[in-house]
Amino acid sequence: MREGPIVVVGGGPAGASAAATLAEAGLPVLLIEQRDQLGGAIHRQPAAGSENHVWRPARHRRNWAALTARLQAAADRIEIRTQSVFLGVDGEGRFLFDDRRNGRVFARCPRAAIIAVGAVETIRPFPGWELPGVMTAGGAQVLLKETGRPPEGPILLAGSGPLLPALAAQLAKAGSPPVVVLERGWPWSAPAALAGLALSWAPMSEAAAYAAVLAANRVPYRCGAAVTQVEPDGTGLKVSIRVGETQEVLHVRHLLIHDGIEPNRTGIPLPDPDADVPVLLAGDGREALGADAAILDGCRAATQVLARLGRADARLSSDERGLQRARDFQANLARALHSEPIVPAPETVICRCEGRRYADLMALAEDASAREIRLMGRFGLGACQGRFCGPMIAALRGAPLPAASPPRWPLRPVSVAALARLTPDETE
Known part of the structure; x- marks a missing residue:
């Protein structure tokens, strides 16, 4: 060895x-x-x-x-x-x-x-999600943590998952509370899952802290609500949302979206x-x-x-018990926030790097292999190499989009000049 x-x-x-x-x-x-x-x-x-x-x-x-x-x-x-x-x-x-x-x-x-x-981070795509002013909640949170400055103007958070209330609370603490948080799921339809979540003291106490911040800043948290379309609106965005059987329109400067990781x-x-x-x-x-x-x-x-x-190390068993508790919590959370998938409109962008749309994905043969989807459909060939669009394509196809096996380097873009200065293993 x-x-x-x-x-x-x-x-x-x-x-x-x-x-x-x-x-x-x-x-x-x-x-x-x-x-x-x-x-x-x-x-x-x-x-x-x-x-x-x-x-x-x-x-x-x-x-x-x-x-x-x-x-x-x-x-x-x-x-x-x-x-x-x-x-x-x-x-x-x-x-x-x-x-x-x-x-x-x-x-x-x-x-x-x-x-x-x-x-x-994953999202469920909809028409207009690639427009300026729309970004993932995780990306917005990273920028907030690095600069301490929230986006300027009215902000809407939408999608599903615990990151939404967490980021909403951080934005509120930074002086820019969102106009509303839209959670696609409807937790009250899964009482058994909610009961299981209540037994997880640490994450639920954290959730309670976020809820307290949102309440103090009068930020509405609406369940069963989803964004269906985004359009440019001057210097902002016109966001169409569906709440149950009704349609509404909100005008904001920024839309932050998130559907899990x-x-x-x-x-x-x-x-x-x-x-x-x-x-x-x-x-x-x-x-x-x-x-x-x-x-x-x-x-x-x-x-x-x-x-x-x-x-040998005796801590392994206790680590596994803690990990199992986390699995149980995540399973209950997934059941509580479950929502049925929405088939995107044909014009919806799926691969942002290459500008490929849902219609382009549907034009491929139903039994197209992962290689054919990449080379013929040009999905996952851009800078992200399928890191972002891969989960979306997998969800829409109902099957994963596997990467090359074994993985081939470089996994990320690298300059030829840096490669030319490759230094050997200093331990040899």
């Missing part, structure tokens, strides 16, 4: 937890993060030069402070590389990274790797029990269970690496 460090890709809660656990066990760790600071999406830090800190629940602040302290305590065994993007694994088994700070690609041959690259698996090497170099997934990139569970899952992945290296 190789003698290099354990590579952990992703500096969010799962990656930080995994790196800290491995370093505490005495192993050298290389922690890779594509941003200029650790934190991931949930613990995104203010951008350089910004002193603005977005309001977030105390539990999340405590969790990140504890992870940061663990990383600092084991700093002599953890090498942190920020502004470095995972490009994939080459034919010689080297993990390649684009060091965007120094404009070069570097390689590592690790003893093991933990991939904790988080999740991808999916693990980021596009091009990611999947675990192979027979591989010489163990590769494990962790956090929302393995199973989207939330920020608290990501910390546990990072520890779980690190524990499994230790076991593969002939070490």
